[in-house]
Amino acid sequence: FFRSNMSAILKNLTAPMDFEGQRKAEMLIHIIISTCGVVGIVFGWFQQEYSKCIYTIFAGMFLCSLLVVPNWPYYKGTQMKWVDDALVDKYWDALAEKEDGKEGKEEKEEEKKKRKK
């Protein structure tokens, strides 16, 4: 029971995000890392060690990787409507016919020129 549940959860978390979710995720990254940087600079200034600043930025990156990289339900909201497969096939078939028609005309013109020569 637990194993089947776990694999379902993992599949859910590794699935791709939609556009709104991507926007939220990148805003979150920017906010967290800039504040970590500012806090780190102030922290490092009072101890006179720049390495503390770098360590806080890396801690922020680790925190972000937990919050942003897996596909949490927070990032799923807007319903993405994908076009039906049948419609897409129809579209591509129509395009192919148009190109075939054009190529057919070009071949007829070339054949006419050759006959003239």
Add this chain to the structure above:
Amino acid sequence: MGERRMYSMVQRLNTLSTITVTNVAAFTCVLALSTFYFHLNVDMEPHVDVKINAVHKFGRLGVNRYYGNEEAHVTLDLDADLRPLLHWNVKQLFVFVSASYTTKLHKTSEVVLWDFIISSKEQAQFYFQGVTNKYPLVDKGKNLRNANITLKFHWNTMPHSGLLFFHSKAGSSPMTFPSKYIQGNPDPVPSY
């Protein structure tokens, strides 16, 4: 072939790491600009005094000792407190002691006798007496006898990011070299 997607978790991780490294670069620029605050507002004068303790070997180099250049081995007295120079943008302080003198042939000669690298506050304060020099005082010619020698203390500030600075300070007591050669023992062990 495996399934390929345009946007995936790995790309999110890539975005995250790029933004992190860009922020680190931006804050390092802030660090580099903050050095000017130290040079304008904080007093950065170190307390330094260097002098020659004794000349314990003095002679000429080479196989035929008449034609060789003169060489001297000296011991130094170093008294330095360099903690005002260290701030958060200093990676290392490269510090060296040089002897400068005037001869008939050359107007000024400067020879480096001793150097040291300082990375932390514990290393920045030292008081050595009778340290033998790392590099002997070798003259281009034979003009060291009765020469008036002043020791100078130089420091080279190497930052984590930004400009490098190079300053020096003269020692307090110049010394006249002896007029005769000294045979001398092998170099004593340095005390640092």
